[in-house]
Amino acid sequence: MQIRRMTELFPELITLPETVDFSPTRAGGLKRLEKFVTRAGQDYARTRSYDFGTERRNNVSVLSPWLRHRLLTEEEVLTRVLASHSPDTAEKFVQEVFWRAYFKGWLEQRPSVWSHYQRDLMDALNSLDNDTSLASRHTDAVSGNTGIDCFDHWAKELVGTGYLHNHARIWFASIWIFTLRLPWQLGADLFLRHLIDGDPASNTLSWRWVAGLHTKGKTYLARPDNIAKYTEGRFRPTGLAKFAEPLTEPVEHPRVSFPILQMQPKEPFLLLVSEDDMTGASIMPVPPVAVVGLLATHGRSPNPVGFIPVNFAKEAMNSVLSDHEVRAQSADDWSLPIIEAAQSAGVRRIATAYAPIGPVRSRLDRAEPILREAGLTLERLIRPYDAVSWPHAKAGFFGLKKKIPNVLSQLNFIAVTK
Ligand SMILES: Cc1cc2nc3c(=O)[nH]c(=O)nc-3n(C[C@H](O)[C@H](O)[C@H](O)COP(=O)(O)OP(=O)(O)OC[C@H]3O[C@@H](n4cnc5c(N)ncnc54)[C@H](O)[C@@H]3O)c2cc1C
Structure with missing residues (x-):
């Protein structure tokens, strides 16, 4: 298969209004949090x-x-929100925040879902080369040219802003799968390439949830009256599928256990910052001797990833690294830049925040034996938040939801710092 130019070009893109500012810095995230916090209670619910x-x-x-890049952590957001609202008032928001941990923990325990997705995506991309009708429907969908006004709007909003509202994501995925009858993997790939928050776990599992693969047999059907109500009449599409027959797959995904690593890097060490956790320094017991920052945003897809998410991750990492006078690097083989950075710092130990399933993790896995051969050790430290949440993500969200009070009481919430 030749890698095509998946550029999703539009004559008119929807761009971000000034009221929404995706500033790729920690300060930008804190500002947004402060702006939102008073609304995180009943208003949000x-x-x-x-x-x-x-x-x-x-x-x-x-x-x-x-949150996706851990420029802000879930603990920080929850701490700030729970300082302004009672747990009851903020219950809905707190639960939503835990969906991220649920999906990460679930995928961590069923890694074959990600490897099958990657394989099936390649098959779906190949089928675009051989099936002209499929290719033309796909082109219409990714170009916002289907004639379904809400869908076309969201396709343009996705590419133009790097963000979609949760409900729009659900409707979009449902229309993609059940009305346009396109392979769900191609839709998941479109999201992963254009959402700033594009995340292997939340994205893949949400698409599977809409398709009836996550909660087996339970699908989500996008209905015109529901869309009209929750868009305040901006859209009332016609011609949507009336049924959502669950997709099936011929494989079971066995659950595997994941390591709970709580290693303490002994001095001296090199800190590896990745886009999965840009504030990993905060979980290290002592400051690092030096820092290296590596990006894997282009690894989200075999096709080109949109400028907006690529730029957000790069600029965010540069803002984190600026104190250390290094710049973010993008590479497929991470062993080389890590070995160079370790040698120039004169250390044999590298520590990084544990990376969940996805492009960062696969690069670390590939680099680790090469580092070992070079006499270097790589330590991956899991955040306490993940360590206590993920084990409850075995089946449905309810398993984690009912444990949220326990999880919160086990966690030492850290204060929000500038
Ligand atoms: C098809 C589909 C694809 C998605 N792909 C992604 C993705 O690639 N990356 C991603 O981060 N989220 C994804 N989501 C989940 C969700 O839509 C977004 O996290 C949410 O819309 C982000 O907007 P917000 O910060 O304003 O959310 P809020 O409503 O303000 O929620 C607060 C926080 O809770 C978390 N959260 C809320 N809802 C969810 C959810 N359903 N799943 C996971 N976390 C949640 C997020 O961290 C979010 O920032 C997807 C959902 C669907 C239906």
Whole structure:
């Protein structure tokens, strides 16, 4: 298969209004958190399902770009919100934040879902070369040219802004799968390449959830009256599928255990910052001797990843690295830049925040034996938040949801720092 130019070019892109500022810095995330925090209680519970459009995003936090890269951590956001609201008032928001941990923990325990997705995506991309009708429907979908006004709008909003409201993501995925009858993997790939918060776990498993593969047999059908209600009449599409027959797959995905690593790097060590956790320094017992920052954003897909997510990750990492006078590097083989950085720092030990399933993890896995041969050890430290949440992500979200009070009481919430 030749890698095509998946550029999703539009005559008119929807761009971000000034009211939404995806500033790729920790300060930008903290500013957004402060702006949102008063609304995280009943306001959020009452209005969060409404997609009011790009100009009005104050009913949801829009914190996912920072949370996905851990420029802000879940603990920080929860600490700040629970300082302003009682656990009861903020219950809905707190639960939503835990969906991220649920999906990460679930995929961590069923890694074959990710490897099958990657394989099936390649098959679906290949089939575009051989099936002209499929290729033309796909081109219409990714170019926002299907004639379904809401879908076309969201396709343009996705590429133009790097963000979609949760409800729009659900409707979009449902229309993609059940009305346009396109392979779900191609839709998941489109999201992963353009969402700033594009995340292997949340994205793959949400698409599977809509398709009836995550909760087996339970699908999500996008309905015109539901779309009209929750977009306040901006859209009332016609011609949508009336049934959503669950997709099936011929494989079972066995559950595997994942290591809970709580290693303490002994001095001296090199800190490896990745886009999966840009504030990993905060979980290290002592400051590092030196820092290296490596990007894997281009590894989200075999096709080109959009400028907006690529730029967010790069600029965010540069802002984190600026104190150390190094710049973010992008590479497929991470062993070389790590060995160079370790040699120039004169250390044999590298520590990094544990990376969940995805392109960062696969690069670390490939680099590790080469580092070992070079006499270097790589330590991956799991955050306490992940260590206590992930084991409850064995089946449905309810398993983790009912443990949230326990999880919160086990965690030492850290204070929000500038
Ligand atoms: C098809 C589909 C694909 C998705 N792909 C991604 C993705 O690639 N990356 C991603 O981060 N989220 C993904 N989501 C989940 C969700 O849509 C976004 O996390 C959320 O819309 C982010 O906007 P927000 O920060 O304003 O959310 P808020 O409503 O303000 O929620 C606060 C935080 O809770 C977490 N959260 C809320 N809902 C979910 C959820 N359903 N799943 C996981 N975490 C959640 C996020 O960290 C979010 O920032 C997807 C959902 C669907 C239906």
